[in-house]
Amino acid sequence: MTEPFEPNIAAFLCNWCAYAGADLAGVSRLQYPPNLRTVRVMCSGRVDPVFIIQALKEGADGVLVAG
Amino acid sequence: MEGNAGNFTVTVKKSPRYVDMDKCIACGECAKKCPSKVPDEYNQGLSKRKAIYVPYPQAVPLKYAIDAANCNYFKKGKCRNCEKVCPTKAIRLDDKEEIIRLNVGSVIVTAGFKPFDSSKLLNYQYGKYPNVVTSVEFERLLSAGGPSGGHITRPSDHGEPTKIAWLQCVGSRDLNKCDNPYCSSVCCMYAIKEAMIAKEHIGKGFEPVIFFMDMRTFGKDFEKYYERAKACGVRFIRSKVHTITEIDEAGKLGLKYVTDAGEIKEEIFDMAVLSVGMEPADSVAELAKTFGIELNPYKFVKTSDISPVATSRPGIFTAGVIQGCKDIPQSVMEASAAACCAGSGLASARGSLIRTKEFPPESDVCGESPRIGVFVCNCGTNIGGFADVPAITEYAKTLPNVVYAQENLFSCSQDTQDKLVEIIKEKNLNRIVVAACTPRTHEPLFQETLSNAGLNPYLFEMSNIRNQCTWVHSDNKEKATDKAKDLVRMAVSRATLLEPIPRLSVDVLKHGLVIGGGVAGMTAALSLANQGFPATIVEQTDHLGGAAREIIKTAKGEDIRKFLADIVGQVEKHPDIKVLLNSEVSGASGFVGNFETQVTSESGSQAVKHGVTIIATGGHAADTGEYLYGKHPRVTLWHTLENAPEKLADADTVVFIQCVGSRDDSHPYCSKVCCTSSVMQAIAIKEKHPDMNVFILYRDIRTYGERELLYKEAREKGVIFIRYSLDNKPVVSPDGDKLSVKVFDPILQRTLLIGADYVNLATAIEPADNSRIAEYYKVPLNAEKFFMEAHAKLRPVEFASDGLFICGLAHYPKPLDESIAQAMAAAGRAATVLAKATIDISPMVSQVNTDHCIGCGLCAEICPFGAIVLEEVAGKGYRAKNIPASCKGCGLCASSCPQKTIDMLHFRNQQIEATISAAAISAAA
Numbered sequence: 004m005t006e007p008f009e010p011n012i013a014a015f016l017c018n019w020c021a022y023a024g025a026d027l028a029g030v031s032r033l034q035y036p037p038n039l040r041t042v043r044v045m046c047s048g049r050v051d052p053v054f055i056i057q058a059l060k061e062g063a064d065g066v067l068v069a070g
Numbered sequence: 071m072e073g074n075a076g077n078f079t080v081t082v083k084k085s086p087r088y089v090d091m092d093k094c095i096a097c098g099e100c101a102k103k104c105p106s107k108v109p110d111e112y113n114q115g116l117s118k119r120k121a122i123y124v125p126y127p128q129a130v131p132l133k134y135a136i137d138a139a140n141c142n143y144f145k146k147g148k149c150r151n152c153e154k155v156c157p158t159k160a161i162r163l164d165d166k167e168e169i170i171r172l173n174v175g176s177v178i179v180t181a182g183f184k185p186f187d188s189s190k191l192l193n194y195q196y197g198k199y200p201n202v203v204t205s206v207e208f209e210r211l212l213s214a215g216g217p218s219g220g221h222i223t224r225p226s227d228h229g230e231p232t233k234i235a236w237l238q239c240v241g242s243r244d245l246n247k248c249d250n251p252y253c254s255s256v257c258c259m260y261a262i263k264e265a266m267i268a269k270e271h272i273g274k275g276f277e278p279v280i281f282f283m284d285m286r287t288f289g290k291d292f293e294k295y296y297e298r299a300k301a302c303g304v305r306f307i308r309s310k311v312h313t314i315t316e317i318d319e320a321g322k323l324g325l326k327y328v329t330d331a332g333e334i335k336e337e338i339f340d341m342a343v344l345s346v347g348m349e350p351a352d353s354v355a356e357l358a359k360t361f362g363i364e365l366n367p368y369k370f371v372k373t374s375d376i377s378p379v380a381t382s383r384p385g386i387f388t389a390g391v392i393q394g395c396k397d398i399p400q401s402v403m404e405a406s407a408a409a410c411c412a413g414s415g416l417a418s419a420r421g422s423l424i425r426t427k428e429f430p431p432e433s434d435v436c437g438e439s440p441r442i443g444v445f446v447c448n449c450g451t452n453i454g455g456f457a458d459v460p461a462i463t464e465y466a467k468t469l470p471n472v473v474y475a476q477e478n479l480f481s482c483s484q485d486t487q488d489k490l491v492e493i494i495k496e497k498n499l500n501r502i503v504v505a506a507c508t509p510r511t512h513e514p515l516f517q518e519t520l521s522n523a524g525l526n527p528y529l530f531e532m533s534n535i536r537n538q539c540t541w542v543h544s545d546n547k548e549k550a551t552d553k554a555k556d557l558v559r560m561a562v563s564r565a566t567l568l569e570p571i572p573r574l575s576v577d578v579l580k581h582g583l584v585i586g587g588g589v590a591g592m593t594a595a596l597s598l599a600n601q602g603f604p605a606t607i608v609e610q611t612d613h614l615g616g617a618a619r620e621i622i623k624t625a626k627g628e629d630i631r632k633f634l635a636d637i638v639g640q641v642e643k644h645p646d647i648k649v650l651l652n653s654e655v656s657g658a659s660g661f662v663g664n665f666e667t668q669v670t671s672e673s674g675s676q677a678v679k680h681g682v683t684i685i686a687t688g689g690h691a692a693d694t695g696e697y698l699y700g701k702h703p704r705v706t707l708w709h710t711l712e713n714a715p716e717k718l719a720d721a722d723t724v725v726f727i728q729c730v731g732s733r734d735d736s737h738p739y740c741s742k743v744c745c746t747s748s749v750m751q752a753i754a755i756k757e758k759h760p761d762m763n764v765f766i767l768y769r770d771i772r773t774y775g776e777r778e779l780l781y782k783e784a785r786e787k788g789v790i791f792i793r794y795s796l797d798n799k800p801v802v803s804p805d806g807d808k809l810s811v812k813v814f815d816p817i818l819q820r821t822l823l824i825g826a827d828y829v830n831l832a833t834a835i836e837p838a839d840n841s842r843i844a845e846y847y848k849v850p851l852n853a854e855k856f857f858m859e860a861h862a863k864l865r866p867v868e869f870a871s872d873g874l875f876i877c878g879l880a881h882y883p884k885p886l887d888e889s890i891a892q893a894m895a896a897a898g899r900a901a902t903v904l905a906k907a908t909i910d911i912s913p914m915v916s917q918v919n920t921d922h923c924i925g926c927g928l929c930a931e932i933c934p935f936g937a938i939v940l941e942e943v944a945g946k947g948y949r950a951k952n953i954p955a956s957c958k959g960c961g962l963c964a965s966s967c968p969q970k971t972i973d974m975l976h977f978r979n980q981q982i983e984a985t986i987s988a989a990a991i992s993a994a995a
Binding site for chain 2: 011018034037
C-alpha cells in the first residue's frame with residue numbers, strides 16, 4: 004500500500020499580520036496539519052513571483068502567500 | 071494624591087499577582103492543572119476560565135496571574151497545583167500587596183467605561199430570556215477566540231440562528247427607563263458591524279434587522295459602510311421595539327413595534343441583540359475624589375470644548391470614554407493629546423532620567439567563513455514535551471557550517487543568556503540560530519545577547535518551533551519533530567548568508583512646519599512651541615483663524631470669538647512661532663527629521679528646514695445650486711443667518727434643511743457637525759423669538775454624545791423636526807418675496823406646505839484643494855480628497871511615512887473640540903520625533919545597485935512611503951535612490967524591480983532563496 008499523499012507547502016507570511024496570526028494560533032493551541040514550512044517576510048509584497056516558482060521547482064507541492 | 075501640577079506625589083496600591091513576571095513563560099501548564107473554574111469576564115461569562123489565567127490570548131505582557139478570590143489555596147489553604155507543575159518555578163503564593171509612591175509632574179485619567187446594565191429594562195427581559203443578549207456578549211460570540219470559536223449559536227439550544235434583531239439606544243438617549251439622556255456615539259456603527267460579520271459567518275438565508283431611531287454613522291467612511299450594509303441585505307427599521315416576548319419552547323422571540331404609518335407589527339426572531347450604551351467606569355467617583363477633579367452631570371470627567379483633555383485641575387488630563395462616549399479613533403487621538411499636554415508641563419525635565427546601555431565593540435566577521443551555533447530550546451515542556459529536542463539538536467550538528475549545537479531548558483532565562491555570551495566567545499561563533507518561540511517577541515532579546523558578545527545583532531536568526539510547531543501539532547510528536555528539523559535547517563541556510571548591518575540613524579532638525587493657520591494649525595504650533603520646539607505656520611490667507619471665524623459658540627456654549635482672539639494672540643506673541651501669511655507651500659523634499667519645504671509668497675520664495683510636518687489645511691462649506699440657493703435672497707447657507715441676526719427681526723418662520731448635497735452621490739459622507747450646528751441655531755432663535763416657527767428638515771439627527779441634550783432642548787423649546795428621505799426631498803419655491811417649502815411628514819403621513827421667511831441650508835463640509843500638498847509630501851488622499859491617515863483606529867494623526875502628521879478638517883469634518891484634540895495629538899506624536907537628537911532607523915532597508923538601474927521609476931511609483939526617488943545622474947538619465955530614513959523595509963521595490971537591481975538588507979533575494987531551497991525538501995523525505 005502506498006503512503007497517503009502529504010504535501011509539502013511553502014508559506015510566505017507577512018511579519019506584521021499573517022505571521023503574527025500564526026503565532027496567535029499557537030497561543031490559542033489551534034491544531035492544524037504539520038505540512039507548512041514558513042518563510043517570514045517583512046511584507047507579502049516582498050514575495051517576488053520568482054520565489055514562488057523556485058519553491059515549486061525545488062520540490063514544494065504548494066505555496067501559500069498570506070499577508 | 072498630594073501636591074500640585076509639576077510635582078504630584080501619587081500613592082499606588084499594587085495588588086499581588088502571585089506569579090513572577092520574569093519567570094512566567096505563559097506555557098499554560100498551571101491553568102491546565104488548576105481545579106477552580108470561574109466565569110470568564112472577557113467572554114462576558116459565556117465561558118469559564120481558571121483561577122490562574124491570562125485575561126485573553128493577546129494580553130501584553132503574556133503572563134499568568136492568580137485570581138485569589140477564586141483560588142482554592144487562598145480560600146481553603148490547600149491545592150498548590152500550579153506551584154507543583156510550573157516548569158520555571160514562577161508561582162509566588164507569598165506575594166504581597168505593594169504600596170508604591172510615585173513622584174510625577176502630571177496625571178492622565180483614562181479609566182474607561184462600563185456597558186449599560188440591560189437587566190434594568192424589564193420590557194426586554196434580558197437575563198430571563200436566554201436568546202436576548204447584549205451587543206458585548208454578541209461580540210464575543212462572533213470572535214474566533216470567543217466561547218463558541220466564532221460560530222454563532224443561539225444560547226437557548228446552541229442552534230444556528232437565521233434571524234437576528236439589533237435594538238439600538240438601549241441605555242442611551244433615554245430618560246424614561248434610565249437616566250442616560252446622551253447618545254453613546256458608537257452603537258450604530260458596531261451594530262452594523264456585528265450584523266455584517268454575522269452575515270459573513272452564517273451566510274445565505276441569514277436575515278439581520280436593525281431597529282433604530284436615527285442612524286448615526288457620522289465618522290470617516292462610516293456612511294459608506296452603512297450604505298454597503300443596506301446593499302448586503304441588512305434591513306434597517308426606524309422604530310423602537312417596545313416589547314420582547316418569548317413565543318415558544320425553543321426560545322424564539324416576538325418583537326413588537328410601531329411603523330412610521332402607526333401600524334403595530336410583530337416579527338419573530340431567533341435572537342435579539344441589545345446595543346447597550348456606555349456609562350463611565352464605576353471607579354470614576356473615587357478617582358474624582360482622589361484627584362480633586364470635577365465630573366459633569368452624567369458622571370463623565372468634565373472638560374471644556376477648547377481644552378478637550380484638560381480636567382478642572384491643572385496638571386491632570388484625561389482621555390477616552392471616561393471623558394464622554396466616543397469610538398477608538400477619537401480615544402486614541404485624545405490619548406496622544408493628553409500625552410502632549412502632559413509633555414508641555416514636563417518639557418524642562420525631558421531626557422533627564424535617561425540611561426544608555428553600553429555594549430562591547432563589535433568584532434569584524436567579514437571574510438570569516440560562517441561558524442554557526444544552534445541553540446534548541448525546550449521551553450520547559452512546551453517544545454520538549456511535544457518534539458524530540460535531543461534529536462533536533464543532533465540533526466542541527468549535521469547541517470553545513472554548524473560548528474556547535476546544544477539544547478537549553480529555557481533559552482530566554484538570564485543565566486542561559488550569560489552562558490550564550492560565553493559560548494559565542496569560546497567557540498568563536500559568528501552566526502547564531504535559536505530554535506525556540508517567536509521572533510516577534512524574543513528576537514530583540516537574543517539580538518541584545520549577540521551585542522553583549524560583540525556580534526552584530528543582524529547575525530542572528532530565530533526558528534519558530536514553539537508557536538508555529540509544537541503548540542499547533544501537539545498530537546503528533548514525530549511530525550512535529552520532522553517539521554522542527556526542517557525549520558532549523560531553513561534557519562541555518564539563511565544564517566549562513568547573514569551579514570552584519572551597521573546601525574542607521576539620522577539627525578533631527580528640532581523645528582516643526584505647520585501648513586494651515588486655522589484652529590487646528592495654531593493649536594498644533596502652540597503645542598509644539600510649548601514643548602520647546604519652534605514652529606512655522608504657513609497660511610494661505612492674510613489672517614489666522616480659518617473656518618472657526620464663522621462660528622459663534624461650541625456645542626458646550628463656549629465663546630469661539632473670544633477663544634480665537636486668545637489663541638491668535640498667543641501664536642503671534644510666542645517667541646518660538648513664526649507665522650507666514652499670504653504664503654503657500656510650493657515644493658518639498660526630504661524625510662523624517664530633515665524636511666525642506668519651499669514657501670512662496672508675493673515677495674518671493676524661501677526654504678524652510680524642519681524635522682516634522684503637520685498638515686492642517688482645513689475645509690469649508692460646499693456651494694450648492696439646490697433649493698434656490700444663489701437664486702433667491704432668502705435662501706442662506708450655514709452661518710449666514712446666525713451672523714446677521716437683524717434679518718430675523720420681522721420674520722415669522724425659518725426652515726433649516728440638513729444634508730444639502732451631503733450623504734448623497736456628490737458627497738457620500740456625513741459632515742458630522744451640521745445637525746448640531748442647525749440645532750444650536752434653532753435654539754438661539756427660539757431663545758430670542760419664542761413665537762417664531764422654526765423647522766428643521768433632516769434625514770437622521772446626528773447629535774452624537776452629549777450633543778443629544780441640545781436636540782432635546784430644541785424640541786422642548788418648540789423647534790419642529792420633520793424627517794425627509796433622499797427619494798422625496800423637500801421642494802423650495804418662491805412665494806411672493808418669501809418662500810414656500812413643501813415636505814412630506816412621515817409621522818402625519820401627509821405633505822406639508824410651510825411659508826418661510828428664510829430657508830437656511832447645511833451643505834457638506836469639503837476639504838481644501840489638497841492635491842499639490844499630497845504630491846509634494848507623497849501622502850495619500852481618499853476618494854473625497856481628505857487626507858488618509860496611516861490607520862483609521864490606531865494611528866489616526868499620522869501618515870504611513872514618518873514625520874508627517876494630519877489634523878483638523880483636512881482629515882475629516884469635525885467639531886472644534888475634536889479638531890483641537892487632534893491637533894494636540896499630532897503635535898504630541900510629532901514631539902516624539904523632535905525630542906530626539908538623532909533617530910535610530912531600522913537598517914533593514916532597500917539597497918539600489920545603480921549599475922543595473924535603468925531609471926524606469928517603477929520602484930518610486932510603487933513605494934508606499936516615498937522612500938525611493940529618481941535622481942538625475944549626469945550623462946546617464948535617471949537612477950533610483952533609496953532614502954533609508956523613510957524606508958520601512960517592506961520590499962515592494964525589490965520584488966517589482968524588472969532589473970532585479972534592488973535588494974533588501976537582511977531580506978536579500980539570496981537569503982530568501984536559501985530559505986526556500988531548504989524548505990522545499992522535507993527532512994523526512
